[in-house]
Amino acid sequence: MESLMAVTIGVLFATAIYMMLRRSIVKLVIGLMLLSNAANLLIFSMAGMVRGAPPLVPKGLSAPAGAVADPLPQALVLTAIVIAFGVLSFAVVLVRRAWEVVRADDLDRMKDTDT
């Protein structure tokens, strides 16, 4: 399971970087989405892929019995997904507005502020 996750995350990162290196701003946004999802999956798999019980303490005990899943990376990934969702929806709107203003889907034609 771990190796499958590792390969998936690697492929996602590679695809994201490939898309971000294209000149089209739409592909740039797709690349950003893939990138943030790859990061989310990476954090998710940080705690190890264990098929653990929920981290609850049974009645009468002071520690959970048996192996439990670490809940913290799941909380982190939830936060990260929400933040990425907000930021990426901003990016999508930005790309649309940029297209309306510049009338080009090409980063090479957006160099007015660089010179």
Place this chain on the structure above:
Amino acid sequence: MTPQIALPILIPLLAGAVSLVFWRSRGMQRFIAVLGTAGLLLTSIWLLVSVSRDGILVMQMGDWQAPFGISLVADLLGAIMVVLTGIIGFAVAMFSLATTGRGHEAFGYFPLMHLLLAGVAGAFLTGDIFNLYVWFEVMLVASFALLTLGSEKPQMEGAIKYVTLNLVSSVIFLIAVGLLYSMVGTLNMADIAQRLPRLDGNGMVDALAMMFLVAFGIKAAAFPLFFWLPAAYHTPPVAVSALFAGLLTKVGVYALYRVFTLIFHHDPGYTHEILLWGAGLTMLSGVLGAAAQFEFRRVLSFHIVSQIGYMILGLALFTPLAIIGGVFYIAHHIIVKANLFLISGIVHRLQGSYRLEALGGLYRQHPWLAVLFLISALSLAGMPPLSGFFAKFIVIRAGLEAGAYGVTFIALLVGLLTLYSMVKLWSEVFWKANPREDDEAPDQAIGRGELWLMVTPVAGLALCTLFIGFNAGPLYALAEASAGQLLSPERYIEAVLGDVRGGER
């Protein structure tokens, strides 16, 4: 109870929420903008006073014990940064009363400004590395929206680069936090700092340090990751530019200081050597970029980059004097740089342009403005009686004492080139004759009250510069104390974890 730790975050958040309630009332939003930033300034001063009296202050959110909940920690560096946030926030809020257009105000300029300040203050005060990421995002989202407010063509083009680079940096930061968690199993920075040395195998720790360096290096606009900054900072309304120039990159610098003094100080020969090279190249590339520019705000943007180099140099040398110099430099730079951007805004208002060839003759029209510019510009270049001189002096002296002659030489050379750039601005904007034939200045359109609103914050910041310059002792003492705290991270750890640590060992 120590409410002053949380108040610098809560007040801007509250002010932002309240000004959202008054979405349609322009007057109320403007009133809340001044009130909220003034409140931020006052509570931040309260925080600084109590931190310098009682040492590091800690507040456990929701009363969860230290390594499990989120802690807010105010050490001297954090408190100094929050005070600077308050100063810049207040000055920019006043300045925006006069310069922000009705269109911008109608689309939430002031609520976004409060949100940005809350994010910045939160990043300075949090003691939890994932929480730091969250505050970074709060700050970034607000800055994205502020940057694109108005939707003009250059803003859109600059914003695409700004948004992309900052998102990539956030993702790298997030990945590094995740990997760090998988190694030490905690997110509390103090807890990380005490657990990390117990791990064996430094390879992964070094790799993590480099990931943090890249993530914060992009935010701080360090070489070679700075190119989003000059592409974006000259596009939004000038009050936004000043706010960004004063605060945003310095959050990145602060994060570098925090992470590389508290967590990754195990192998300075490796990590800090890379920082040293980065610092030298940042200084040089920024100042050379500025020399080639002929647009007021673009020159200033490139100078942000070169000045970031001095701050990172202070961290990279990693001696007590160098850290003092770095902290002093941050404080001086935030005030001076924001002020220069505000002055460029006044110039734009008076003569209607940022391009140097279209400007001129302002010394004759407004000698007081010329004096204010000269104070800030010479301070940036490091002229003796002003704040910049002491900042550069401490950093360069630390460089000489540490025997890093090459990078010290670069620092001196960059000071000279900064002077060249500032003299260029002075002679183009203030000294040469106005290029337009009719000497009929367009500034009759500006009302007297409006001009006062713009000049008062500029004069206040210039007075701060003069005060630091002529009376550098108090700030030096503060910087010295904060360097002492930064270089002995066990004080930070003990303040945060307290008795929990004793029980665990």
